[in-house]
Amino acid sequence: MTERVINWFKYASPQTFYPLAGRLIPWFWALAALFGAAGLTIGFLLAPTDAQQGEGYRIIFLHVPASWLSMFIYLVMAFWAGIGLAFNIRLSGMMASALAPTGALFAFLSLWTGALWGKPMWGTWWVWDARLTSELILLFLYIGFIALQAAIDDPRRADKAGAILALVGVVNIPIIYFSVKWWNTLHQGASVSLTKAPSMAAMMLWGMLLCALGCWMYSIAIALMRVRTIMLERERHTDWVRSLLDDKG
Amino acid sequence: MLEASNLECVRGERRLFTDLNFRLAGGEMLHLQGSNGSGKTSLLRMLCALTPAASGEIFWRGRAIAKLGEEFRSELCYLGHQNAIKEELTPLENLLSSAELAQETLAEDAAFDALAMVGLRGREDLACRYLSQGQKRRAALARLVNEKRALWVLDEPYVALDAAAVELVASLIGAHLQAGGLAVLTTHQAVAVPAGAVRELWLGDADARQRSQ
Amino acid sequence: MLTLLRAVIGRDLRLAMRRQADIVAAMFFFIIVVSLFPLGVGPEPDQLRRMAPGVLWVAALLATMLSLPRLFADDHRDGTLEQLALAPQPLGLIVLGKVIAHWLVAGLPLVVLAPVLGVQFDLAADALGVLVLSLLIGTPALSGIGAIGAALTLGVRGGGVLLSLLVLPLYIPVLIFGAGAVDATVSGLGPQAHLSLLGALALGGVFFAPWPTAAALRVALE
Numbered sequence: 001m002t003e004r005v006i007n008w009f010k011y012a013s014p015q016t017f018y019p020l021a022g023r024l025i026p027w028f029w030a031l032a033a034l035f036g037a038a039g040l041t042i043g044f045l046l047a048p049t050d051a052q053q054g055e056g057y058r059i060i061f062l063h064v065p066a067s068w069l070s071m072f073i074y075l076v077m078a079f080w081a082g083i084g085l086a087f088n089i090r091l092s093g094m095m096a097s098a099l100a101p102t103g104a105l106f107a108f109l110s111l112w113t114g115a116l117w118g119k120p121m122w123g124t125w126w127v128w129d130a131r132l133t134s135e136l137i138l139l140f141l142y143i144g145f146i147a148l149q150a151a152i153d154d155p156r157r158a159d160k161a162g163a164i165l166a167l168v169g170v171v172n173i174p175i176i177y178f179s180v181k182w183w184n185t186l187h188q189g190a191s192v193s194l195t196k197a198p199s200m201a202a203m204m205l206w207g208m209l210l211c212a213l214g215c216w217m218y219s220i221a222i223a224l225m226r227v228r229t230i231m232l233e234r235e236r237h238t239d240w241v242r243s244l245l246d247d248k249g
Numbered sequence: 250m251l252e253a254s255n256l257e258c259v260r261g262e263r264r265l266f267t268d269l270n271f272r273l274a275g276g277e278m279l280h281l282q283g284s285n286g287s288g289k290t291s292l293l294r295m296l297c298a299l300t301p302a303a304s305g306e307i308f309w310r311g312r313a314i315a316k317l318g319e320e321f322r323s324e325l326c327y328l329g330h331q332n333a334i335k336e337e338l339t340p341l342e343n344l345l346s347s348a349e350l351a352q353e354t355l356a357e358d359a360a361f362d363a364l365a366m367v368g369l370r371g372r373e374d375l376a377c378r379y380l381s382q383g384q385k386r387r388a389a390l391a392r393l394v395n396e397k398r399a400l401w402v403l404d405e406p407y408v409a410l411d412a413a414a415v416e417l418v419a420s421l422i423g424a425h426l427q428a429g430g431l432a433v434l435t436t437h438q439a440v441a442v443p444a445g446a447v448r449e450l451w452l453g454d455a456d457a458r459q460r461s462q
Numbered sequence: 463m464l465t466l467l468r469a470v471i472g473r474d475l476r477l478a479m480r481r482q483a484d485i486v487a488a489m490f491f492f493i494i495v496v497s498l499f500p501l502g503v504g505p506e507p508d509q510l511r512r513m514a515p516g517v518l519w520v521a522a523l524l525a526t527m528l529s530l531p532r533l534f535a536d537d538h539r540d541g542t543l544e545q546l547a548l549a550p551q552p553l554g555l556i557v558l559g560k561v562i563a564h565w566l567v568a569g570l571p572l573v574v575l576a577p578v579l580g581v582q583f584d585l586a587a588d589a590l591g592v593l594v595l596s597l598l599i600g601t602p603a604l605s606g607i608g609a610i611g612a613a614l615t616l617g618v619r620g621g622g623v624l625l626s627l628l629v630l631p632l633y634i635p636v637l638i639f640g641a642g643a644v645d646a647t648v649s650g651l652g653p654q655a656h657l658s659l660l661g662a663l664a665l666g667g668v669f670f671a672p673w674p675t676a677a678a679l680r681v682a683l684e
Contacts, residue, residue: 140631147627151618154261160681161614164674165628168610172632175663179635182659183642237262297548300684323550331541335473337480349469350549350556376480 012091014231015240021224028221032214039210047203056120063113065212066106073103078170081163093159098226102219104142110135130184134177141169155234255305258288275429276445283452289435293404297327326398332389336378340369340388363394383409393421403434466551470559478567489571492525496579507584514583515644522572523633526604529568531622533612553676561605569601592647599660600640603667607632610671613678
């Protein structure tokens with residue numbers, strides 16, 4: 001047991017994690033390209049045209065994975081932040097800050113594609129649908145996290161403050177989601193729900209899953225790249241970064 | 250009673266000190282010295298468990314202060330760089346409310362006496378914003394008069410004080426040490442404390458020490 | 463424990479009383495924001511009546527934001543916050559005291575003003591009653607949740623704007639149930655469900671929020 005713990009902490013040090021991440025990144029990129037290509041092929045070429053929504057519905061192959069990922073990444077981010085706060089591990093805090101922009105990107109993509117879909121479906125760019133509204137609030141939470149970390153100069157303090165915010169956010173997300181849903185049913189919002197396509201063909205589901213996997217792999221690859229940059233920036237005065245840069249220079 | 254082992258302090262990208270060790274027993278005072286920016290205040294804040302040390306540990310009565318928490322804080326009196334004086338309140342209100350927040354009982358008579366002792370007689374009921382810098386510092390130091398907690402951590406206690414007040418504070422510290430208390434303080438003034446053993450600790454490089462001696 | 467709470471509340475109230483201008487400014491901000499809406503959307507009573515709960519609640523959120531930055535900033539500046547953090551009691555308890563004091567000086571005045579402003583919007587008596595009740599139940603949650611943001615942005619540059627960015631999204635449930643309670647009354651449904659959910663939020667906000675707030679304060683003091 002102790003052995004394994006030590007082993008894990010070994011990879012928690014930036015010095016050992018940096019080269020490991022470097023070796024993993026190309027694989028995740030390759031997987032992202034593979035899954036993405038497969039998913040989009042199914043989505044755009046093989047999946048049947050929807051009887052009610054025509055070709056326009058195909059945006060869900062990006063919209064739904066983006067929504068999933070935006071929520072999932074917030075959980076992962078809060079998880080890393082919490083670990084970092086509880087055990088005082090530097091790498092966890094860096095992971096959390098590396099994930100935030102990607103999560104915000106997906107939240108934004110989800111809103112954008114939602115609007116693009118809404119125009120032909122409902123004849124309007126924006127409806128105060130419960131899901132879209134929650135997604136918007138999620139984007140606000142991401143932006144708050146990023147802005148808070150950007151405003152604090154000391155990276156350790158930024159990590160800790162961000163972690164507290166992320167944890168508070170995670171507790172609040174279900175409450176917010178529930179309250180928005182409540183508000184929506186009370187005010188008779190949109191009757192068409194974005195993800196509740198009437199009868200999802202198996203082919204569509206596959207396309208969506210593959211696209212989601214592609215987005216997932218992309219997120220891992222980009223987060224690892226970002227965390228490597230953060231490591232270099234924060235540890236630029238340590239010996240290992242110096243020797244690394246000397247080797248390259 | 251108070252022991253520091255292998256303390257390291259990192260501020261931003263600079264390592265201020267490393268491998269700092271000391272041990273302080275009851276009745277002893279630690280006089281921290283060093284040039285500006287050598288990490289004196291940082292060390293004091295570490296001793297109060299306000300700032301975590303980059304590495305190393307601090308023990309109080311043989312137990313790590315990070316684990317002690319409230320138990321340690323109930324024996325600690327910290328006087329920081331800032332006076333912790335509310336400008337809107339009078340010296341009397343400040344003294345009483347700080348005692349109340351520290352969960353100590355302080356009778357109003359005792360508070361009046363303490364303020365008189367630090368030379369604020371007649372100004373007990375004047376809002377602190379009308380006091381001079383030195384008087385505000387005196388109002389802050391009035392806390393020490395009835396302070397019974399074992400460990401005093403004082404950041405520049407003599408700053409902004411006149412000679413008489415400096416002597417008064419030194420005698421308060423002396424009495425505290427004589428009662429078996431501990432004190433850690435920083436100061437640039439050479440002030441003799443009437444009782445107790447004084448240890449000195451230099452922070453920063455040896456050159457700075459040479460120059461100032 | 464109770465003596466400590468009383469000490470913290472007493473101290474903060476006394477400080478607030480010596481600085482009444484702040485309280486009055488926040489109250490006038492509330493009044494002005496609410497009064498601007500009829501000028502912006504026109505004076506039709508029907509429309510105003512429908513908008514009133516939302517407008518009053520949004521204005522209450524904004525007025526709370528105005529007083530939040532000073533919740534810890536003054537104590538931080540003069541070193542009192544360090545003393546509070548070094549007190550031999552849990553910092554969360556002290557924060558709870560400060561949150562209650564903040565509600566008494568920033569939240570309660572809004573509750574008192576609300577009926578007068580509700581009359582501007584031609585609200586019926588029962589809706590006015592529910593409006594006051596919803597603010598009475600909901601504003602403590604605003605103080606509690608806001609304290610987290612105030613602690614996180616302590617000593618951070620651009621703190622005030624950042625504070626709104628962090629806190630306002632977290633206020634959304636309070637806004638929905640608070641304004642929803644009045645809406646439900648106006649439209650003939652009972653406000654009970656909204657009010658009890660609002661009560662749950664307030665309890666959570668007041669009694670759980672002090673702990674992350676205390677953690678954030680310790681981070682800010684490092």
